[in-house]
Amino acid sequence: MDDPERKSLQDTYFPELPCFGCGPANDRGLRLKSFVDDDGLIRAEFTPWAEHNNGLGFLNGGIIATVLDCHSAAAVTHTAFENGWPPLPGADLPYVTSGLDVRYLRPAPLDATVTLVGEVVDASEAEMTAHVRLEWDGKDRATGSALWKRWRPR
Numbered sequence: 766m767d768d769p770e771r772k773s774l775q776d777t778y779f780p781e782l783p784c785f786g787c788g789p790a791n792d793r794g795l796r797l798k799s800f801v802d803d804d805g806l807i808r809a810e811f812t813p814w815a816e817h818n819n820g821l822g823f824l825n826g827g828i829i830a831t832v833l834d835c836h837s838a839a840a841v842t843h844t845a846f847e848n849g850w851p852p853l854p855g856a857d858l859p860y861v862t863s864g865l866d867v868r869y870l871r872p873a874p875l876d877a878t879v880t881l882v883g884e885v886v887d888a889s890e891a892e893m894t895a896h897v898r899l900e901w902d903g904k905d906r907a908t909g910s911a912l913w914k915r916w917r918p919r
Contacts, residue, residue, distance in 0.1 A: 773798035774807070774839040778846060779858065786835030797832055799839035799881070807840040807883040811899075813875050824873040829899055829907045832881060834865050837895035837911035840883040850890050855918035860893060864912040873899060873906035891915055 775787050775798060782788040787797040799809040811832050819825040838858075845851065845859040852859045873879055883897035892914045899907040 771800060773800060774843050775799060778842045782857070784835065784838075786831040787838060795828075795832065795835070797835050797839075797881075799836055799883070801843065805884070807836065807843065809836055809839070809881040810878050811881060812878040813873075815875070818875055821872075822875055824875050824879070824906075826867075826869055826907075829869070829873060830865065830867045830909070833867060833897045833899060833907065833909035834862055834911060836881040836883045837865075837897045837909065837913070838862070840885050840895045840897070841893045841911075841913045844885040844888050844893060848888065848890075850915075853915070853917060856916040858916055860913035861916045862911060863892070863914040865909055866911075867907060867909045869907050870905050874901055877901060879906065 776789050781790050783791045785794040788794050797809055799807050802808045813824050817825050817828045841860050850859050879899050879901045881899055883895055885893050885895045887894040895911045897909045898905045
C-alpha cells in the first residue's frame with residue numbers, strides 16, 4: 766500500500782465519484798484508498814482526524830460505519846468488474862449498499878492509523894455480501910457485513 770505509483774481501487778473504478786467516504790473527487794471527504802493485497806483481500810489504511818472524536822477520545826462510530834461501508838464498496842466494485850458486471854446503463858456504480866450490519870467490539874484510536882480489511886464472501890450478478898473489519902494493534906475494533914444489490918436505474 767505504500768507504493769505511490771500503485772492506483773487505488775477507488776481511483777481505478779470511479780475517479781470522479783464525490784462520495785464523502787471514498788470518493789476521489791471529494792476534496793472535503795475521507796478519500797479512502799483501498800488496494801488488493803497479495804492474499805486477495807482488500808486492504809486500506811485510515812488515519813482519523815481530530816474532528817472524528819466520539820466525545821470520549823476515540824474514533825466516532827459513525828465514521829467507523831462510513832469507512833466500513835466504503836471499504837466494502839471497493840471490494841464489491843472490484844469483484845463486479847472482475848466478473849464482467851460493470852454498471853448498467855444509467856447507473857454510476859454497479860451495486861449500491863442495501864444493508865450494513867456493524868458490530869463495535871472495542872474502542873478504536875483517534876490518534877493512530879487503523880487498517881481496514883475486506884472481502885466479498887458471496888457474489889452473484891443480483892447481489893453481493895462483503896465482510897469488512899477495522900483493526901488496530903492486532904485486534905478487531907469493529908466488523909461489518911454489507912449487503913449490496915445491483916443498481917438498476919428505473
